[in-house]
Structure formats: structure tokens, C-alpha cells
Amino acid sequence: MMETAYLAGGCFWCTEAVFEQIEGVNSVISGYTGGLIKNPAYREICTGRTGHAEAVKITFDPEVVSFRGLLEVFFATHDPTTLNRQGNDMGTQYRSGIFYTTPEQREQAQAFIELLTEEKVFDDPIVTEITAAGPFYAAEEYHQDYYALHREQPYCRVIIDPKIKKLKQYYSHKLKTKNAI
Template sequence: MKEESNLRTALLAGGCFWCTEAVFERLEGVHEVVSGYTGGSIKNPAYREICTGRTGHAEGVKITYDPDVISFRGLLEIFFATHDPTTLNRQGNDIGSQYRSAIFYHTEEERRQARSFIEMLEEERIFNGKIVTELSPAGPFYPAEDFHQDYYKHNRSQPYCQVIIDPKLEKLRTLYKSKLKNTTNAV
């Protein structure tokens, strides 16, 4: 296993963090995915506050990854393939600024890579609409309450998981099978 000092962190928001977490925790090179809140104005927000949309936080994930196994660009590719970056403050039936598409960059290089990737997607007309993904400097990240962590893993039989998350994971398996961990958890 790689030494902790060689690992990097990415902060991404692609709608409901249950979905985003379920996607990224299956990738080879990803060591940890934590669901939480970022990009807002109050310290230590709780889910009940985030749901109002008044704190400015997005539901996001903090991804700890090995850049020698999966690059930041590789994370971006999967991020854009598994959510709709063209809907402002919305993912499907989840509506509000807490469900916005956002990349919270840690370095100027991450910002540059994200901007370049978005420009490439738009030039290639990969999506029918304009990409509205926010690019913002990373700020504080607050882990969500324990019951939100590994939500899909513990609640696969819930209708939300079956209707919303399962299709994202099927798309991930179809398009990125070679990037998945070789475990039964990867399904």
C-alpha cells in the first residue's frame, strides 16, 4: 500500500453525495471517500441545515486517491460521466444549491485541469446543454453525519438506491470496467 504522504485529495460535488460516494469508492486507486458538506458559509453544518439550501454548502465528497493509479483528470472523467453537469442546482429530482455540480480545487494545477476538461467537453459537444459546473477554491470540508457514510453499501434495497444509484453504477461498470477495484464491493 502507498504511503499516506503520496496520496492526494479531491473535493467534488455532483448532486446527492450518496450517489457520488458510491461511484468513486469503487475505483482502483481511491483509498477513501467521505460524504460531507463544502462550499458554504457556516461552520460545522448539519444535514437539516444543508437541506434548506441557505448555508451555501454543496453535498460533496472528499476523495483520497493515489495519483500514480488514477489521475485527477481520471477522476474528472468519471465525475462528468456519472452526473449531469448541465442542470443548475439540480440532479434529477434533487433540487437546490446543495445539489449543484462543483469542483473545489486545491491547487492552481487542479483548477487549470478542470477548466481545460470542461472546455474540451464543450468543444466536443458531449452534453446537450452548457456545462454549469462551478469551479471554486477548496475551503473547509465537514464530514456528514455517520448515517450518510457508505449509504449505498448499507441501504442497497432502498428505492432511492435502486432507482438513482444503481443506474449510475451500471454506467460505471459499462464504461470504466478496467478502472474498478477487483473486489465484490466494486459491483
Template structure:
């Protein structure tokens, strides 16, 4: 299809290696870029981000075909594959750079995100309150090249085995119908 309706979503759910690996596997996701957003300096580098002093979150930019996967479906998978109830932390990764955040690109995304968080809250999906911030997207800076496609190039590494694999197992069991076929991966 040449006239795809591609959209942009930016999410932060802890380490971008994890979120990138999850979203790369979804039907309708054309591209996932690891990067930084939500901070105070221009063109930050990883060594600055890890200090937590720049205010940036490790985030991913998702380019998706809304005819194959909706923004709401992306949010459903986002909330199912990270802990949105821990402030500035995902597992052992701690600091504001690992916060849970939705960086909306327009008012429609903002509304969908807020409504979905309200839905999850009213359904008592999580034992603790959701702390995911919903913030307008500012500048998004691509992470260094060695962070791109990290899991696919380093799946035998310890962090990938112990932190990312469980997320992918959950994705495979819970969202099997949303996964790309082998030919497309």
C-alpha cells in the same frame, strides 16, 4: 506500496450518496468521505443543508493514489456519472446543495478542471452548456455518520435502487477497466 502518493479531490455532483457510491468502486481510490463544503456557516448539519440557505453543496472528499488513478480520470468519471448541465439540480434533487461543482485544492487541479470543461464544451459532449462551478476548496465538513458508506449499507432502499443503481451500471459498463477487483472492494 508504503510510499503512496495520496492526493485529495473534492467534487459535488448532486446527492453525495450517489457520488460516494461511484467513486468508492474505483481502483486507486483509498477513501471517500461524504460531507459539505462551499457554504457560509461552520459545522453545518444535514437539516441545515437541506434548506439550501447555508450555501453548502453535498460533496465528497476523495483520497486517491495518483499512481493508480489521475485527477483527470476522476473528472472524466465525474462528468460521465452526473448531469453537469442542470443548475442546482440532479434529477429530482433540487437546490444549491445539489449543484455540480469542483472544489480544487491547488492551482494544478484548477487548471486541469478548466481545461477538461473546455474540452467537453468544444467536443459538444452535452446538449446544453456545462454549469459546473470550479471553486477553491474552503472548509470541508464531514457529514453525519449515517451518510457515510450509505449505498453499501442501504442498497435495497428505493432511492439507491432507482437513482444510484443506474449510475453504477453506467460506471460498470463505461469504466470497467478502472474498477477495483472484488478482493479489494
């Protein structure tokens, strides 16, 4: 039985590109969650006034990859210590967040952040929010599979390629063998 996870780690193009590579992930949809209005458009999200985060909806097989396994990749491929920012992308829409769907996901997220803190994995405090999942709105079609379709774009080469390289270096055992980028 498939499960769903909602994660926000800055630009959804980056987060989507990473999780599309993970074995056991059935689908990744870029979109918006955690905001105040229904059916927001990208132009509204960009203002930072809607309260939405750029996020991904991940449908995964927990028999192949656990929620904790997804969290390991999530925290390794974005900076969870910068409030409302990932690199040059600034605003609440780029915040780090876990939008849990079950009490177990909430508990696992909290425990994992506590472990990372105890182990001093990051120099600065983790500011990733842990919030109950609310409505998720799929982003416009041109945002879906952005990295796969636009790998030669400067943003993809400068920002996303290093994340994929890191993913391959440290998590090769979690990658899909077919169609891996």
C-alpha cells in the same frame, strides 16, 4: 503520496457510491463544502440557506488514478448542465462543483470542461462551478457508505444503481477488482 479531490455532483450518496468503486481511490467521505457556516448539520444543508454543496472528499493515489481520470468518471455519472439540480433533487446543495486543492487541479478542471464543450459532449452548457476548496465537513455517520449499507432502499435502486451500471459498462478498466459492487 496521496492527493485529495472535492467533488459535488448532486446527492453525495450517489457520488460516494461511484468513487468508492475506482481503483486508486483510498477513501471517500460524504460531507459539505462551499458554504457560509461552520460545522453545518444535514437539516441545515437541506434548507439550501447555508450555501454548502453535498460533496465528497476523495483521497486517491495519483500513481494509480489521475485527477483527470476522476474528472472523466465525475462528468460521466452526473448531469453537469443542470444548475442546482440533479434529477428530482433541487437546491444549491445539489449543484455540480469541483473544489480544487491546487492550481494544477483548477487548470485540469477548466481544460477538461473546455474539451467537453468543444466536443459537444452535452447538449446544454456545462454549469459546473470550479472553486478553491474551503473547509469540508464530514456528514453525519448515517450518510457514510450509504449505498453499500442500503442497496435495497428505493432511492438506491432507482437513482444510484443506474450510475453504478453505467460505471461498470464504460469504466470497467478503472474499477477495483476486490469488493466491487
